[in-house]
Amino acid sequence: MTSIGARLVLAASNTARSVGQSLDRLGASLEVCKYADKLVPSTRFVAVDGISPTVSPYTAFVAPSASVIGDVTLEKGASVWYGATVRGDVHKVVIGENTVVGDRAVIHVAKIQGDFPSVIGKNVHIGPGAIVHAATLKDNAVVGPSAQVLDGAVVEANAVVGPGAVVTPGTVVKEGEVWGGNPAKFVRKVTAEDMQLSSENILDTLELARMHAFECDKDLEQLMKDEEYYEDATTRDPDYYPYQHGEAPEQGDVLGQGSPGLIFDSVLTNPEEGLKLNQKKKAAAAPHSSG
Incomplete structure (x- = not known):
């Protein structure tokens, strides 16, 4: 009896499978717009118009969820953290040695209204959620969390843009100054303590980046x-x-x-x-x- 029951179950399952396959083919034939599921490719490194990002073999860390797109150069010790986007699709982006691009930060360029790359120097710290759009940040500059530095603006060496500040297009934040507000204005001069803290943050983040890179590369x-x-x-x-x-x-x-x-x-x-x-x-x- 057990053998007969097993054969009945097997026959019923084969029949059900055949009916299901037939219905699937019928449904596919009735489709007006053909649709096919596709795997979503990684956006960690993406080429645009045949130009791929140039990443130094000594770059500290590019997070798996970060996106580095097009004509982008990452130099030694640079790190791009989780959810950040560096997009060099219509112009170039250069990110210097030991520079930190924080979580969810966005770096972009301009071509339609104005013609500006984004050029970022050495030991620059770009905070979480910050936006650098077609601007220049010189060595040791700091852009605070959620701050914006917009088209054609320049943040000179050892200058600080405070958290949430908006540096309007074409503005120059002079060397050794702290700016804040919206629109950003001069607040005070940078102190030796400010520069010491910034230097320590860069070194601490570099060490942390290497640890994250080691863990993310594990098989x-x-x-x-x-x-x-x-x-x-x-x-x-x-x-x-x-x-x-x-x-x-x-x-x-x-x-x-x-x-x-x-x-x-x-x-x-x-x-x-x-x-x-x-x-x-x-x-x-x-x-x-x-x-």
């Missing part, structure tokens, strides 16, 4: 090893032989048993370790029971 095998190491570190008794993260199979041999791991240190393969563990638990529980 599936490395991620699985990390997960194994984490599981081992959170479950292994401290008295057990320490697991060596990244250890090659031929390394760390113990008593001819091979490299230690989760199975090697179990009480099944090492009963004496189980006895020690039980004795340790009894000793720990003894003061409580006597009280």
